[in-house]
Amino acid sequence: MSARSGVLVVRRLGPPGLALVAFSLFWLGFATGLPAHLGPIAASAALAVGIALRFVPGRGGRELAWMPLVVGLGALSLASPLTVLAELVAGLGGVATLAWMADDPDRLPGGFVRGFSTIALPAFAVGVAWGSALLLPPGVAPVGVAAAVLAVTIVAVAFLIGRPDVFDREEAATS
Amino acid sequence: MNAYPEGGSRALVWRSRTLQLLAAAGILLVAGVLLRDPIPLFLALPFLVAPAAAALSGPRANPRATLTWAETGTGSEVRVLGTVRPDGSVRAGDLVVGIDTPASLVERSPPSQEVRDGTVVFQNDWWAPEPMIALVPPPSVVWRDPVGLVERPVDGIAGDLVVTRYPPELLRLGSARLDRTTVLPGETRSRRIGSTGEFFGIREAEPDDPPRRLNWPASARTGHLLANEYALERTGDVVLLLDARPTELGTVVDERLLSITRAAVEGVAESFLRIKSRVGLAVYGEFLDAVPLSTGRPHSFRIRNALLRAHLAETPGPSERCAVALRRYFPPGVTTIVFSSLADESARTLVSHVRRRGFRVVVLSPSPLPLLSVRRLAREDEELAERLTRLQRRSQVARAWQDAPSIDWEEYRSLAGFVDFLRRPATRRVA
Numbered sequence: 091m092s093a094r095s096g097v098l099v100v101r102r103l104g105p106p107g108l109a110l111v112a113f114s115l116f117w118l119g120f121a122t123g124l125p126a127h128l129g130p131i132a133a134s135a136a137l138a139v140g141i142a143l144r145f146v147p148g149r150g151g152r153e154l155a156w157m158p159l160v161v162g163l164g165a166l167s168l169a170s171p172l173t174v175l176a177e178l179v180a181g182l183g184g185v186a187t188l189a190w191m192a193d194d195p196d197r198l199p200g201g202f203v204r205g206f207s208t209i210a211l212p213a214f215a216v217g218v219a220w221g222s223a224l225l226l227p228p229g230v231a232p233v234g235v236a237a238a239v240l241a242v243t244i245v246a247v248a249f250l251i252g253r254p255d256v257f258d259r260e261e262a263a264t265s
Numbered sequence: 266m267n268a269y270p271e272g273g274s275r276a277l278v279w280r281s282r283t284l285q286l287l288a289a290a291g292i293l294l295v296a297g298v299l300l301r302d303p304i305p306l307f308l309a310l311p312f313l314v315a316p317a318a319a320a321l322s323g324p325r326a327n328p329r330a331t332l333t334w335a336e337t338g339t340g341s342e343v344r345v346l347g348t349v350r351p352d353g354s355v356r357a358g359d360l361v362v363g364i365d366t367p368a369s370l371v372e373r374s375p376p377s378q379e380v381r382d383g384t385v386v387f388q389n390d391w392w393a394p395e396p397m398i399a400l401v402p403p404p405s406v407v408w409r410d411p412v413g414l415v416e417r418p419v420d421g422i423a424g425d426l427v428v429t430r431y432p433p434e435l436l437r438l439g440s441a442r443l444d445r446t447t448v449l450p451g452e453t454r455s456r457r458i459g460s461t462g463e464f465f466g467i468r469e470a471e472p473d474d475p476p477r478r479l480n481w482p483a484s485a486r487t488g489h490l491l492a493n494e495y496a497l498e499r500t501g502d503v504v505l506l507l508d509a510r511p512t513e514l515g516t517v518v519d520e521r522l523l524s525i526t527r528a529a530v531e532g533v534a535e536s537f538l539r540i541k542s543r544v545g546l547a548v549y550g551e552f553l554d555a556v557p558l559s560t561g562r563p564h565s566f567r568i569r570n571a572l573l574r575a576h577l578a579e580t581p582g583p584s585e586r587c588a589v590a591l592r593r594y595f596p597p598g599v600t601t602i603v604f605s606s607l608a609d610e611s612a613r614t615l616v617s618h619v620r621r622r623g624f625r626v627v628v629l630s631p632s633p634l635p636l637l638s639v640r641r642l643a644r645e646d647e648e649l650a651e652r653l654t655r656l657q658r659r660s661q662v663a664r665a666w667q668d669a670p671s672i673d674w675e676e677y678r679s680l681a682g683f684v685d686f687l688r689r690p691a692t693r694r695v696a
Contacts, residue, residue: 153282153413160289160312167304168296177307184311191282192411198358198380205411211318212311219310223303243313247287250317 098195102144102152106202107190111159112137114183118166121176129166136162149196156191163187174224181216185209277320283414286312319410328355328408329421336401336428343370343391343428345401350384351419355408360419362387364404367428369397369524393430395521395677396528400573401426427573431532465494502543502558504595505530506619507572508605508612509550510581518636519577519606525631525677526604527572532680533602533629534568545595546571549615550578553590558599584611588618597623604629607661607671616668626669629683634658634675 112133119133136158143155163183170176192205290312297305334347345364351357357380366372370391378387387404403424409416467480470490483491507530511519534544538560545558546568556564556571595601601624605612620626634654658673665671672683 154285157285157289160308163308164289164293164296164305167293167308168300168302170304172302172304176304180304181307181310184308188311188315188412191413194411194413197361197409197411197413198378198385200358201411204356204358207322208315208319208410208412208414211321212314215310215314216307219307223307247313247316250320 101193101199102195103141104144104190104193104195104202107186107193108141110186111140111163111183111190114179114186115159115162115166117179118163118170118176118183121171121173121179122166122169123171124169129169132162132166144195152194152196156187159187159190174220177223178216178220181220185213185216188212277323277415277417279316279415280409280413282412283316283319286315286414315412316414319412319414323359323408323410323415323417324354326354327417327420328352330360330406330419332403332406332422332424334404334424334426336426338391341393341430342373343393343430345389345391345426345428346387347404348384348386349404349406349419349422351408355419357383357385359408359411360385361407361409361416362404363406364389364401366391367397367399367401368520369393369395369399370428393428395525396430396532397524398427398429398528398531398569398572399524401428427569429528429531431528463495467491468494502545502596502599503537504545504547504558504591504599504601504624505534506587506591506601506603507546507548507575508603508615509548509575510578510611512606512608512612514606514608514633514637516577518633521636522606522631522633523575523577527575529629529631529674529680530604531569531572535565538562538565544568545599547587547591547594548572548575549582549587549590550576551580551582553582553587553594555590555594557594581611584615584618587615588622588624591619591624592622595624598625600625600627602627602629603669604631606631606633607665608633613661613665613668616665616671620668627686628665628669628671629674630662630665630671631677632658632673632675635677 115133115137116130119129119131122129139158140155140162143151143158146152163180167176167180167183170180188209189202189205192201192209194201290309293305293309293312297303297309328351330349330351332347332349334345336343336345338344349357349360349362351360362378362385364376364387366389370393373390373392376387376389378385380386403422403426406419406422407416408419467483468491470479470484470492474490474492478492480491480493507523507526509523514522530546534546537544541560543558543560544564546556548554548571554571554575556567559567591601601619603616603619603626605615605628607613607628607630616626616628637654662671662673670686672686674680674683
């Protein structure tokens, strides 16, 4: 394998983001406690399909490589017993998936570093949510609060998608 | 032409990945609420926040960038090298540069991009299988957040690139004088009288005639002042008629043939303009688009622009319309080179109609056979089918010969047959 193809393989793997996603997947996989090692097997399968999609020739396939990881994380998070640590790892999995998406092999290198400003805000949101879950009394009430917060977020996102110009800043006529 | 013209798309654009991410988050949210399990909600939270974070992390207005690019290949190799330098509002690494491969070119290797000193350097390697002339629109340059959720168009990217590859024999075409085509296609010789050129005759001198134009010996013999007249040197006029109507060969083959023909037309026009001939251009699709006879360097740009505008017509116009319209722009008797594939009956009737309207016609017919040969046939039938196709083609060209001399142009990289015909029209019959 030449040095150039070696670099290409490493770029497609996206090591920093992939390591974090793999950690979250396998942590949740082992935490599920499903019989016949179903948890780790599901984690391995999601990881394998995601990596395989990064190596398909068509760019369309590589664009969708993050999906198997999200499916795997979602399935394992539903099967995991409710613990504070599981919540943190699930949030970390989401952030790690974003980091892996930033390491796009079809774009210029350094996406993981350049994407820090985009990933920092979701990571902060996860931190705040997890801190709230840690401090609030246990029970179903925090679920309702979180669901309400998420619903508001979805409405806000839907509004922003419909009006992307709210992110525009008009240049001053004198500038 | 600009992919994102000034004042065009101003707002940022949500990419499909954003919607996919939000859909996944929505599913996790519903599952978490229904099962009263907060863990999926923690997984969904980053996906819900990420689009807004991506939009806020970028520029708040369309960034600007400067494009510098050129074509540097030789022969059939076409290499486009360029740089995109953004203004200070965005990092070069966040820019995505995309160039569409023109239809007449084939990609040799995947395009490459890298960042050097805050500038995106891109390179596209293409291959021109046939002579062609293509307009490469400026690359689409967008700012895209690293996660790939939102993008903004970059302003200031403008400037088309013209890629041309001519048959090399056109360099020899300049030595072929149009008046040698008198026997078959004919030519109109200019009789314009002027102050330079070959000696034409003697006339009475006028007060504003310069002393050098006075014919002093003749004036001495007659006792009054006489001046020389000159016939302007010009080899003749030529009209290049490009048949851009669709044929039964299909759109793909027609488009490729048109691209090859455009390159030939521009090369032939350049060759005749080089020897000071007047050249006119007519492109006939549904209607006639004409560039009147003229000469000089500006005229070569007029012809090039008209050729770059030329495209395959959706609806073919009747042949007679072309001949009638041609008379509005060009005088009868002018040598007319018709570029047509002769693939169907309407192409042959075009030649006939143009000839009947008084034009001296020569047909340069790009053969579709090299383009059709890529089609895979059954092994046992392949040879027979090829022979039949070749016979059919010869028959088409032979029938066209009934109206005008026709040159079958099969080897696209060479116009030797055409050049030889123009040099020795009376002795050669090319079919």
